[in-house]
Amino acid sequence: MKPMKSRFRMTVAVLSALLLVTACAGAQEVGETGNTGSKVTIGLQPTATSFPIWLAEQKGYFQENGIEVELKYYPSGAAMSEAGLTGAWDGGNMGSPPALTSSQKWDMVVPGPNSEEGAIQILWGRTNDFKGKDPATVLGGGEVLVKVNSTQHYAFLGCMQKYGVAGETKPLPVEANAVAGAFTGGQGVGAMTWPPFDAEFVDNPEYVHVCDGKQAGKKIFNMLALTPAFANNRTEQAVAYVKSAYQANEFITANPDEAADLLVQYYKENGVTATKEAAQRELTGRTWPSAAEALALSKGELSSDLEDLTKVFVDLGAFDTEPDVTKAVDTGREILEQAVGESAS
Structure with missing residues (x-):
């Protein structure tokens, strides 16, 4: 088995090479998919982290907010990051380590946390x-x-x-x-x-x-993600995506029994066997913030919690340097604020 440290650094090397290609191309902003109008491509992973995104489609939140989505699955956050850089998706979500490195390497926009686990x-x-x-x-x-x-x-x-x-x-x-x-x-x-x-x-x-992790005092966030092209050039659709994702979070919190049934269905579609009891434990064990709660985290303790994680990852050798957490958190806040404003209206 290839060491994880080497595998992670290989991913960073691939990202660097792709950035050079993108810079040479010059004509398109990073992460440009070619989608126009209401069409949005969403990247996700076949885990409960991405369950709210699938749920938002099932419940019609994307359509309600004026976007038509295509879901694309990736085996890991690293693979998804590479795909986003080359224009394979507009929005998505991933764990905080790949989200922070993507923010550092290619300015991926991080609107806010979509769960804590x-x-x-x-x-x-x-x-x-x-x-x-x-x-x-x-x-x-x-x-x-x-x-x-x-x-x-x-x-x-x-x-x-x-x-x-x-x-x-x-x-x-x-x-x-x-x-x-x-x-x-x-x-x-x-x-x-x-x-x-x-x-x-x-x-x-x-x-x-x-x-x-909770007993050990460690908060583990998963983050929403937007390519720079999507966030900057199609802001209305980016806000609609973010708003829809947090609507799904609110559904999970308000309807835990139905949400557990749907999580079992989601897992089954992705080749994972899970009982309803396991689904219930996973849903109740995570925190699913609303858009307003995510904004409060963004303005509050989120940066310090993520900085603790990045320091550990540098010590492990998984990160060569500490990503600029404050920059990553601040960059996506305007879109999150717009999603909160629309949710409140």
């Missing part, structure tokens, strides 16, 4: 190992299964700091969808995972919830 990034242990013991004694010197250089890794490090074993407990690199199988197969002293991939651990007396 610290509470569902969970460290699981074997009950027999932890029963009657200080978690530090079990974790210290051991290995924890985790998708490295990810927000899951960020939550893992927070948990290790909480128990005073940072630097002693090592991450054992595993892809996210393989963590549960590796742990039940006997690897590691712990496993970092989230719904629906933790179904084998929930309500199973053999496993115990040891820690999570």
Whole structure:
């Protein structure tokens, strides 16, 4: 398996090469898709992070706000970033690490957070190992299964700091969808995972919830995203996209039971098996801000929370330098303010 650090830096190298091509072309602004009028192409990933975008289409919010959307799926935030730079999509959403690097590398516009998931990034242990013991004694010197250089890794490090074993407990690199199988197969002293991939651990007396990102004081945001061409040249449609995404968030909060059924359907369409119980845990464990709440975060603690994450990613070697978080947060605020104004009208 190629090391995650090398894979991330390869992505940065690809982005740099694509930026050179874009600069030489000169005729189009970065991220120009060629769409006109009400046509908008949305990039997303087949995870719950992008569920509100799919939901907005299901509920007719895009049509209600005057745009006609095409959804395009990508396997990761890095792949989606590369595609956005070359004009494959107008708007989308992704985790905060690729959002911040995209803002730094090609001025991708970040209107605001569309979810926060610290509470569902969970460290699981074997009950027999932890029963009657200080978690530090079990974790210290051991290995924890985790998708490295990810927000899951960020939550893992927070948990290790909480128990005073940072630097002693090592991450054992595993892809996210393989963590549960590796742990039940006997690897590691712990496993970092989230719904629906933790179904084998929930309500199973053999496993115990040891820690999570929220308990470790780590906020993990996912962000809405706009290409510069879309934000600057088709602002009305960009505002409509942002407004629709937050309408979907409000639906999730107001209708948790129906939203869970729809999340199961969304997962099924994307080849993921999930029970309604797992969907409910994922939805209630995340925070889904309204447009007004996202704006309050943008004007408040969002920058400091993201700066904490970027410092950790620099220490990990996933980021070569710290992105300018304040710039990333400030750049998209005007569009978010317009979406809030329209939502209030």
